Amino acid sequence: MSQFAFPDHHPARDAERQNDPDDASALPDTALLTGSPLGEHPAGSDPKLGTVLHEGPEPVDLELIDRHVIQLFALVENAVAGATHALVSADREAARILVAADADIDDLYQELESFVHARLLDRPSDPAETQYLLAVLGMLPELERSGDLAEHVARRATRNLPAEMPARLRGYVQRMGEVACAMWRIAADAFGGDVQSATERLVSLDDEMDDLHVTFIAELVAAETPVVVAIELALVARFYERLGDHAVNLARRVPSRPRPIVP
Secondary structure, three states: OOOOOOOOOOHHHHHHHHOOOOOHHHOOHHHHHHOOOOOOOOOOEOOOOOOEOOOOOOOOOHHHHHHHHHHHHHHHHHHHHHHHHHHHHOOHHHHHHHHHHHHHHHHHHHHHHHHHHHHHHHOOOOHHHHHHHHHHHHHHHHHHHHHHHHHHHHHHHOOOHHHHOOHHHHHHHHHHHHHHHHHHHHHHHHHHOOHHHHHHHHHHHHHHHHHHHHHHHHHHHHOOOOHHHHHHHHHHHHHHHHHHHHHHHHHHOOOOOOOOOOO
16 A cells, blocks of 8 residues: 655755655655655656556457357357247247347347457557457347347247247248258358358358248238238248348358467
């Protein structure tokens, strides 16, 4: 703990001390606070102020950011698979669990966002690293939004919608869920490094998803389902179609890894 010297109100003695170079009490306040003689500056101190400058916390490791992004991809894929199963099999309990689990995706998203900000702000980065971190920041909202879309599907399964869904449309929901999960696995592979191959496969699957969406809506109209049920099922199909779009967009935005800095 620093020791503070309080004035003792003796003007004559103060004047003598100011002329005595060996009297430590004659040093400026900054020397007393730092514990260093005037003119000497310990490592980490400012030569003008004499106060110690504390370094910030250790920057977040890039590998940790990578692992968290991949974990977000996996959480979204699992949520889509679980929501599809709950809707097709009318498993309300599983659907409720999935709805609650969306908070885990939100928490990881916020934690990862803070990690990236810390990495950007805590230390200077080379241009490649900065570009990588900014690209990750741009991907995070789409990952979080995709988790919300899976939660929206699961929420419909907590109601009576599965019981009112025509059997033929149930098969389309099953297939849209399978395609969406496949697309998210491929998008995760793209982030892992297989970008070109992943993008080509995703475009093909996205075309299939679009065709399924159009066919589903046509079947829905032909089935003459009640208006409220038709609206809910049309929304479900739209959620899957958007999940496919997000997977394609994310694969296209995958950043290149920064090269290690050679000292």
